[in-house]
Every structure is written in structure tokens, then in C-alpha cells.
Amino acid sequence: MNTRGPLANIRVVLVETSHPGNLGAVARAMKVMGLSDLSRVNPKCGIDDEARARAxxxxxxxxxxxxxxxxxxxxxxxxxxxxxxxxxxxxxxxAYTPRQAAPQLLGMAHNHKVALVFGSETFGLSNQQLMKCRWLLNIPSNPEYASLNLGAAVQVLAYELRASLDDVILDLPEFELATHEAEQALIEELEKTLITIGFHNPDNPKRLLPRLRRFFAKAGLEKDEVAIWRGILSAVLTRK
Amino acid sequence: MNTRGPLANIRVVLVETSHPGNLGAVARAMKVMGLSDLSRVNPKCGIDDEARARAxxxxxxxxxxxxxxxxxxxxxxxxxxxxxxxxxxxxxxxAYTPRQAAPQLLGMAHNHKVALVFGSETFGLSNQQLMKCRWLLNIPSNPEYASLNLGAAVQVLAYELRASLDDVILDLPEFELATHEAEQALIEELEKTLITIGFHNPDNPKRLLPRLRRFFAKAGLEKDEVAIWRGILSAVLTRK
Known part of the structure; x- marks a missing residue:
């Protein structure tokens, strides 16, 4: 079995990281487990000597x-x-623990890009950022002191993925999965359609959109299904 | 089960550690997973400001x-x-991986002290030191770059021990799943609606319904979600 494949498709996304030392620790934590795809979103620090030393x-x-x-x-x-x-x-x-999630993440990463998203050291991820993610990963920790360092959190997840390579769910989906971008666009279109037909009131949204997002997240939307749902929404709107 | 017991009996032993930052990282890695018993053997550095900051x-x-x-x-x-x-x-x-060893280590640690021994950053453990240990623990890693940081190695082992005892029941919000009957009725209603709005032609059905059934099956439909989808279908049909 090609074990490089899935790990090469797993991206670590660091959002608003503020300590250069953590950047270096994350890079080392990744490489030591065979990961290499790192993205930095709106970083609050640069790559300096400390980052390089820790890397x-x-x-x-x-x-x-x-x-x-x-x-x-x-x-x-x-x-x-x-x-x-x-x-x-x-x-x-x-929500899953790393151990619960790893086989499925690796299964998807066999043919698709998968991202692990980490928030800033001080503030974590905002609600808006969290709503762009489909799953939550909760690392088990001491309830009396759960403050896992950023580099340590990446290390735990990268380790869990490597240690789970033998447990990969091999009955991979035979259908091509939809990208994040396609899913977000579809949900926006669904939202607009529900407003147009008077089912959804943005001034009194209740829990409708989070519930619909969760529903689509559970389903694991495929590329073909995006086309089907777009067709349905289009038919709803053009109905005479 | 008393989950504090076994973790409280697991000692981390650092032999000839030379970087104060690693001392701090080890302390934090331990506490965040519920370990607290730390021993330093013939240390090559003291506890300084960097160690305290990283702790x-x-x-x-x-x-x-x-x-x-x-x-x-x-x-x-x-x-x-x-x-x-x-x-x-x-x-x-x-020699064992952390995952193979964790259940036995925890079993022993229920009533006895167990030690995890880590060598110096540069030289590891000497043969003489290794011969004082009964088992080897090999953390799986990238064969092309296996240089795990000391704090990261302690983090991986501490995580593995905690994850192996929790065996993780996440207190997820309880959602009641829809019955098979409710799901079938919903899909029939969806089918009728799609015919009414001209999206689905029963004389030329193609693969639409099997695909939609598969989509709902993957989602693991919940009771509340049946109500949401019924509301949407009703709004589609009553649209002026």
C-alpha cells in the first residue's frame, strides 16, 4: 500500500498564528510524521530565526x-x-476525537485534499471560521488544564494520522467528493432560494442554516450531488 | 473507572536533557494529558525563564x-x-509502538509506578541506560526525517496514554434519528415535489432517485431534519 499518498494530501492550516516558535514546531511536527502541506492564513508573525531553529x-x-x-x-x-x-x-x-476521525480522514485523503484547521494561540477559531469547517476534532485532554500548545496539537494529530495508516477505511467512496468551495456555493444558493420562496427569514434565522450545514456535512457531499441540488434549486426558482 | 489513578502513576524520566525550553514543553505536554510525575536524571541544563515560559x-x-x-x-x-x-x-x-504498549502500561500503572524514559536531545540513551529499561517504545515516524523533538515525543506518549484510557465517549448533543418509515415518506414527498416542479420525469427517471436516497442515507437523517425538509417542500409547493 502506498502510505505516502494520503499523508501528502493532508494540509495543515494555521489561522492567525502569533508565535514564530510555534510555526517552526508545527513544521517539524508535520515532517516527522510525513506531512508537508502547510498553509498560513492571515498570520500575526513572520518566519524568523526562532521559527527556523524550532523547525x-x-x-x-x-x-x-x-x-x-x-x-x-x-x-x-x-x-x-x-x-x-x-x-x-x-x-x-x-465532533470526533483524532482516533475516531483518522481512518476516515486518511480514506478521503487517498484521492482528495483534506485540511486540519488550527486557530490562533490566544483566541482559537472564531464562530465564522468554525462554520467554514465541516468537522470538529477534540483532542482528549486533562479537564483541569486543557491548554495544548499549538505545535503539540499538530504533533498529536499528525502522529494519530501516521499511526492509523494501517486502519485506513479502504472502501473508499467511488464517487468524487465536492470541494469546500462548491459546497459553500451550494449552501449559499440554497439559502437564497429558501429566502425567495419565503421559507427562511434572514432577520429571524433561528437555527436553520447551521442545521442545514450540519446535514450536508454529515452527507459528505459529492460532485454529482452538487449538480443535482443545483438543478433542484433552479427548478424551484423557475417554476411557473 | 478512576482515570486519574493510572496516569498519576506514570513517571516521565528525562535523562541528561540539555535545552531548558524542552523541559518546559515536557511539563506542559504532561499536565495537559493528566500526568504530573517528572524526574530529571543528571540534567545538562537548569530551569530558567525559557523553561518557565514554555511550561x-x-x-x-x-x-x-x-x-x-x-x-x-x-x-x-x-x-x-x-x-x-x-x-x-x-x-x-x-519493542512496541505507543498504541500497542498503552493498554498494558495503563494496566500496570493502576497499582504500580511505571516509567517512560527519554534520552538526551543529541545522544539519546546509552546502551547502559537502555539495558536498565525493560521495553522499547518506537513512535512511528517518517523514515526520511525521524527527528522528533523531545517535548513532542513526550506529548505523543502522554496523548496515547490518555486516549487509551478515555476510550472516548463524546457528550455530543443528543439528536434523535429519524425512523426508516419517516425517511421513506420524506423521500416520496421529495419525489412528488420534484415531479410537480418539473425537475423529475418519472417516464425518464435516470438515476435521480437512487442518488437522492443514497444522499439521505449517508446523512443519517434525524427527526428534526425530517421536519425541516418537509417544511421546505411545503414552501416550494405553496409558492405563489
């Missing part, structure tokens, strides 16, 4: 990191974005 | 660390010492 032999991963102004740009070609967070209760997303 | 909220673990001149002293009351190393071939020890 050690993973300087290539650090220096090849891509730069994006916003999270959507870092996820364009991704079929599943999983947010690493300790939050859970107040969010509609399906 | 963050785990200053107590760092400052309560015991000091020993030799490895034997740190292992006196221990029933099993496991050496964390990338070496294997030339040694007679049984």
Missing part, C-alpha cells in the same frame, strides 16, 4: 508554506476541513 | 520535578521502565 530539519516545510489572506482561500480545493478545537457543546458540527 | 500553566509539574544523579535512582520504585527511542534492531528488548 530544525523541517525548514523546507516551513519555507514552502503558502500564505492566504482568508480561510476560504486556503480551503478552495479541499473536500473536508476539520477544525481542531476544544469547543463542542455550542456548535452544530459533528 | 505555561504547568509550572507546578516543572518545579516539582525530582532530581537524580543516575537512572537507577529514578527507577527505584518502578515496576516497568520503557525507553522511548528510535533504535531497535541491535537491541534485545521487546
Amino acid at each position: 530544525s530539519g523541517a525548514l523546507d516545510v516551513l519555507e514552502n508554506a503558502r500564505f492566504h489572506a482568508g480561510l476560504d482561500e486556503a480551503l478552495t480545493d479541499v473536500v473536508l476541513a476539520a477544525a481542531c478545537t476544544s469547543r463542542r457543546r455550542d456548535l452544530p458540527h459533528p | 505555561s500553566g504547568a509550572l507546578d509539574v516543572l518545579e516539582n520535578a525530582r532530581f537524580h544523579a543516575g537512572l537507577d535512582e529514578a527507577l527505584t520504585d518502578v515496576v516497568l521502565a520503557a525507553a522511548c527511542t528510535s533504535r531497535r534492531r541491535d537491541l534485545p528488548h521487546p
Whole structure:
């Protein structure tokens, strides 16, 4: 089995990281487990000597990191974005531990790009950023001190993915998965359509959109299905 | 099950550590997973400001660390010492991955002290030191770059131990799943609606309905979601 394949398709996305040392630690944590695709979104620090020292032999991963102004740009070609967070209760997303998620993430990463999204050291991910992610990943931790360092969190997930390579779910979906971009566009179109037909009131949205997003997240939207749903929405709007 | 018990009995033993930052990172990596028993053997550095900064909220673990001149002293009351190393071939020890070892380590740690032993950043553990340990622990890593940082190695092992005891029941919000009957009725209603709005032609059905059924099956339809979709279909039909 080709074990390089899935790990090469797993992207680590760092949102608003503020400590250069963490950048280096993340690069090293990735490379030591066989990951190499690093994206930085709206970074609050640059790559300095401390970052390079902490990266050690993973300087290539650090220096090849891509730069994006916003999270959507870092996820364009991704079929599943999983947010690493300790939050859970107040969010509609399906939530998994790294161990639960790893086989499925690796299965998808066999043929598609998958992203692990990490927020800033101080503020984590905003609600708006979290809503761009389909899953939550909760790393088990000490309830009395759950403050996992950013580099350590990336290390745990990268380790879990490598350690789970033998457990990859091999009955891969035979259908091509939709990208993040296509899914976001579809949900926006669904929202507009529901407003047009008077089902959804943006001034009194209740929990409709989070619930619909969650529904689509669970379904694992495929490329063909985007076309089907777009056809349905178009038929709804053009109905005489 | 008392989950504090076994973790409280697992000691991290750092042999000849030379970088203060790593001391701090180790303390934090331990505490965040619920470990607290740290021993330093013949240390090559002291606890300085960098160590304290990297320890963050785990200053107590760092400052309560015991000091020993030799490895034997740190292992006196221990029933099993496991050496964390990338070496294997030339040694007679049984070698395990963290995942293979964790359940047994936790089982022993229920009533006994167990030690995880880590060598110096530059030289690892000497043969003499390795021969004082009963097991080897090999963390899976990238064969082209296997240089795991000391703090990261402790993080991986501490995580694996915690993840193996939690065995993870996430207190997810409870959503009631839809019955088979409710799902079938919803799909029939969807079919009728798609015919009414001219999207679906029962005389030339193609693969539309099987695809929609598959989509709903993947989503794991919930009771609330049936109500949402019924509302949407009703709004589509009553649209003026």
C-alpha cells in the first residue's frame, strides 16, 4: 500500500498564528510524521530565526508554506476541513476525537485534499471560521488544564494520522467528493432560494442554516450531488 | 473507572536533557494529558525563564520535578521502565509502538509506578541506560526525517496514554434519528415535489432517485431534519 499518498494530501492550516516558535514546531511536527502541506492564513508573525531553529530539519516545510489572506482561500480545493478545537457543546458540527476521525480522514485523503484547521494561540477559531469547517476534532485532554500548545496539537494529530495508516477505511467512496468551495456555493444558493420562496427569514434565522450545514456535512457531499441540488434549486426558482 | 489513578502513576524520566525550553514543553505536554510525575536524571541544563515560559500553566509539574544523579535512582520504585527511542534492531528488548504498549502500561500503572524514559536531545540513551529499561517504545515516524523533538515525543506518549484510557465517549448533543418509515415518506414527498416542479420525469427517471436516497442515507437523517425538509417542500409547493 502506498502510505505516502494520503499523508501528502493532508494540509495543515494555521489561522492567525502569533508565535514564530510555534510555526517552526508545527513544521517539524508535520515532517516527522510525513506531512508537508502547510498553509498560513492571515498570520500575526513572520518566519524568523526562532521559527527556523524550532523547525530544525523541517525548514523546507516551513519555507514552502503558502500564505492566504482568508480561510476560504486556503480551503478552495479541499473536500473536508476539520477544525481542531476544544469547543463542542455550542456548535452544530459533528465532533470526533483524532482516533475516531483518522481512518476516515486518511480514506478521503487517498484521492482528495483534506485540511486540519488550527486557530490562533490566544483566541482559537472564531464562530465564522468554525462554520467554514465541516468537522470538529477534540483532542482528549486533562479537564483541569486543557491548554495544548499549538505545535503539540499538530504533533498529536499528525502522529494519530501516521499511526492509523494501517486502519485506513479502504472502501473508499467511488464517487468524487465536492470541494469546500462548491459546497459553500451550494449552501449559499440554497439559502437564497429558501429566502425567495419565503421559507427562511434572514432577520429571524433561528437555527436553520447551521442545521442545514450540519446535514450536508454529515452527507459528505459529492460532485454529482452538487449538480443535482443545483438543478433542484433552479427548478424551484423557475417554476411557473 | 478512576482515570486519574493510572496516569498519576506514570513517571516521565528525562535523562541528561540539555535545552531548558524542552523541559518546559515536557511539563506542559504532561499536565495537559493528566500526568504530573517528572524526574530529571543528571540534567545538562537548569530551569530558567525559557523553561518557565514554555511550561505555561504547568509550572507546578516543572518545579516539582525530582532530581537524580543516575537512572537507577529514578527507577527505584518502578515496576516497568520503557525507553522511548528510535533504535531497535541491535537491541534485545521487546519493542512496541505507543498504541500497542498503552493498554498494558495503563494496566500496570493502576497499582504500580511505571516509567517512560527519554534520552538526551543529541545522544539519546546509552546502551547502559537502555539495558536498565525493560521495553522499547518506537513512535512511528517518517523514515526520511525521524527527528522528533523531545517535548513532542513526550506529548505523543502522554496523548496515547490518555486516549487509551478515555476510550472516548463524546457528550455530543443528543439528536434523535429519524425512523426508516419517516425517511421513506420524506423521500416520496421529495419525489412528488420534484415531479410537480418539473425537475423529475418519472417516464425518464435516470438515476435521480437512487442518488437522492443514497444522499439521505449517508446523512443519517434525524427527526428534526425530517421536519425541516418537509417544511421546505411545503414552501416550494405553496409558492405563489
